[in-house]
Amino acid sequence: MRLIASTGGKGGTGKSTFAILSALKFSNQGKKVLLCDCDVECPNDHLLLGRELQEPEPIYQDFPELDAEKCVSCGICSKICKENAIFWVKGKPPIFFEDLCSGCGACWIVCPQNAIGTKKKIIGKTFEMKINDNLWLLTGMSEPGIVETGPVVKEVKKRALELAERIDAEVLIVDTAPGTHCNVIQALLGCERAYIVTEPTPLGAHDAALILKLLKMMKIPSEIVLNKADVGDPNVIKGIADEYGVQVTIKIPYSERLIRAYSEGKLDRMVDLI
Amino acid sequence: MKIVVASGKGGTGKSMFASSLALLFSEITNVVACDCDVDAPNLGLWLGVTTYDSVEAISTSERAKINNEKCVGCGKCFENCAFGAVEKIDSRFIINPLLCEGCGVCQLVCPTKAIDLAPVMNGEIRIKKTKWGFPLVSGQLKPGETGSGKIVQELRKRADELSHEIMILDAAAGIGCPVIASITGCDYAVLVTEPTPSGFSDLMRVLKVVNHFSVPYGVILNKWDINPEASQRIEKWSGERFLGKISYDREVVNSIVNLRPVILSKSKVKKEIREIFEKIQESIEKECS
Numbered sequence: 244m245r246l247i248a249s250t251g252g253k254g255g256t257g258k259s260t261f262a263i264l265s266a267l268k269f270s271n272q273g274k275k276v277l278l279c280d281c282d283v284e285c286p287n288d289h290l291l292l293g294r295e296l297q298e299p300e301p302i303y304q305d306f307p308e309l310d311a312e313k314c315v316s317c318g319i320c321s322k323i324c325k326e327n328a329i330f331w332v333k334g335k336p337p338i339f340f341e342d343l344c345s346g347c348g349a350c351w352i353v354c355p356q357n358a359i360g361t362k363k364k365i366i367g368k369t370f371e372m373k374i375n376d377n378l379w380l381l382t383g384m385s386e387p388g389i390v391e392t393g394p395v396v397k398e399v400k401k402r403a404l405e406l407a408e409r410i411d412a413e414v415l416i417v418d419t420a421p422g423t424h425c426n427v428i429q430a431l432l433g434c435e436r437a438y439i440v441t442e443p444t445p446l447g448a449h450d451a452a453l454i455l456k457l458l459k460m461m462k463i464p465s466e467i468v469l470n471k472a473d474v475g476d477p478n479v480i481k482g483i484a485d486e487y488g489v490q491v492t493i494k495i496p497y498s499e500r501l502i503r504a505y506s507e508g509k510l511d512r513m514v515d516l517i
Numbered sequence: 518m519k520i521v522v523a524s525g526k527g528g529t530g531k532s533m534f535a536s537s538l539a540l541l542f543s544e545i546t547n548v549v550a551c552d553c554d555v556d557a558p559n560l561g562l563w564l565g566v567t568t569y570d571s572v573e574a575i576s577t578s579e580r581a582k583i584n585n586e587k588c589v590g591c592g593k594c595f596e597n598c599a600f601g602a603v604e605k606i607d608s609r610f611i612i613n614p615l616l617c618e619g620c621g622v623c624q625l626v627c628p629t630k631a632i633d634l635a636p637v638m639n640g641e642i643r644i645k646k647t648k649w650g651f652p653l654v655s656g657q658l659k660p661g662e663t664g665s666g667k668i669v670q671e672l673r674k675r676a677d678e679l680s681h682e683i684m685i686l687d688a689a690a691g692i693g694c695p696v697i698a699s700i701t702g703c704d705y706a707v708l709v710t711e712p713t714p715s716g717f718s719d720l721m722r723v724l725k726v727v728n729h730f731s732v733p734y735g736v737i738l739n740k741w742d743i744n745p746e747a748s749q750r751i752e753k754w755s756g757e758r759f760l761g762k763i764s765y766d767r768e769v770v771n772s773i774v775n776l777r778p779v780i781l782s783k784s785k786v787k788k789e790i791r792e793i794f795e796k797i798q799e800s801i802e803k804e805c806s
Contacts, residue, residue: 252556253528254527254528254690255526255690259715284691285718287714287719290714305599323625325619326620345618347618348597349622387725388725390697391693392691421527421690422556423658424665429616444770446773449557453557454660457661460615474770507744508714
């Protein structure tokens with residue numbers, strides 16, 4: 244099975260559009276395709292295909308829960324927490340700030356009284372749906388307020404690989420979030436090729452360079468998809484492509500029809516564009 | 518007064534609008550602009566900034582390293598890492614630096630003290646006195662590093678130290694740690710959306726974070742004319758929170774290609790942005806007094 248990613252550093256360059264159009268193109272060729280929406284903070288692939296998410300499968304993670312009877316107010320948990328999510332004043336039991344907690348587990352491991360237990364909390368959900376005979380979509384979604392969304396993406400990817408096996412997929416397309424941090428890294432892990440969707444502006448070039456740097460560190464071969472190729476200045480992207488030794492292999496022209504289809508959630512009409 | 522510009526979805530026009538807001542406020546008071554999108558910082562480009570007066574490398578995270586001489590291969594680190602950063606290769610364990618969050622759990626559970634944590638220089642804070650007279654504080658998380666939320670906290674501290682009446686914060690896309698770190702403690706949020714299903718869905722998601730911190734907000738509709746019917750629905754939904762709409766204009770693209778702020782360009786959106794600016798001032802007066 245091929246495992247490829249649509250990414251780009253900058254937001255709004257057309258990552259999801261490219262991922263969906265590619266998925267539709269492969270599926271029209273008769274290949275079994277799984278599209279995995281790993282932009283768990285703001286997943287949109289289903290909307291662009293005009294679908295509603297149904298039957299959520301929760302993703303759980305352990306978070307700390309204090310047993311006040313066992314706690315001796317020593318404050319060791321507060322000192323060990325690198326996220327500063329545990330507030331402690333001498334002589335008082337600690338106060339846990341869930342907003343800051345990453346669920347790493349340092350506090351319950353270090354507590355000498357075993358006074359910190361764990362409770363399962365939903366950090367996200369996945370939704371599975373069949374789009375057509377050859378195409379499936381697995382959408383990951385984080386719970387609002389969850390700080391670290393990398394672990395959500397990790398579980399979404401795991402479920403995607405299981406689903407891909409179940410449907411005997413020939414291609415798995417991962418649609419990543421914008422940016423270059425943990426949630427994007429988790430999405431890119433294991434991909435054999437990344438398509439960097441960008442636009443011919445200084446913003447596109449700046450952010451494409453950042454993701455190219457990350458992909459180089461991860462040793463993932465990549466190529467550039469230039470969206471709105473005829474708007475702006477293509478030379479700015481050419482410069483970045485040359486610097487990182489990658490090619491601009493796909494150009495998508497500016498298209499009113501595409502913008503319209505996007506805003507109406509009818510991207511399936513646009514598959515001829517790539 | 519801290520005003521954050523956020524949207525959930527990327528590419529809706531946050532940085533374009535934040536740069537305009539900083540310029541407009543700078544006509545009447547002391548401003549500091551703060552680019553909190555440390556993954557992909559673009560506010561500088563919208564203000565025509567390509568070089569900085571100062572660049573300071575900072576460390577806001579640590580990373581684990583396994584000492585092979587002391588490691589007995591028990592796998593406790595592997596079992597306990599919440600981030601999947603310990604990898605098993607044959608019978609050995611290694612830390613994947615791209616996934617390690619520096620939480621220290623592996624060090625805590627290691628029975629042979631084979632794991633050390635060391636600080637990582639994971640980012641930069643850059644400051645520039647713009648030619649428009651106000652300073653820009655910008656951060657950059659190095660690609661592949663963790664700790665974006667903490668870099669945001671750090672750069673907000675630097676911005677706070679600079680004399681200002683108004684701080685404009687340009688948040689990243691998404692609703693995770695860097696965005697939470699940008700929204701918390703702000704007095705007002707400007708939420709930028711567009712008339713697409715994804716723009717609206719992501720607005721709902723970022724709104725959950727904004728409401729969680731009880732930050733008053735207003736809504737701006739960018740590129741409204743790409744789908745007037747959808748725009749009308751969002752405007753109606755926003756009710757009193759609606760601050761105004763901005764047209765889709767290819768001249769905006771030209772202004773960024775030429776690194777010229779939009780409100781100093783020839784684009785027709787200049788006038789629309791000024792009207793929204795007036796509305797924001799009224800809204801802030803009402804919400805924050």
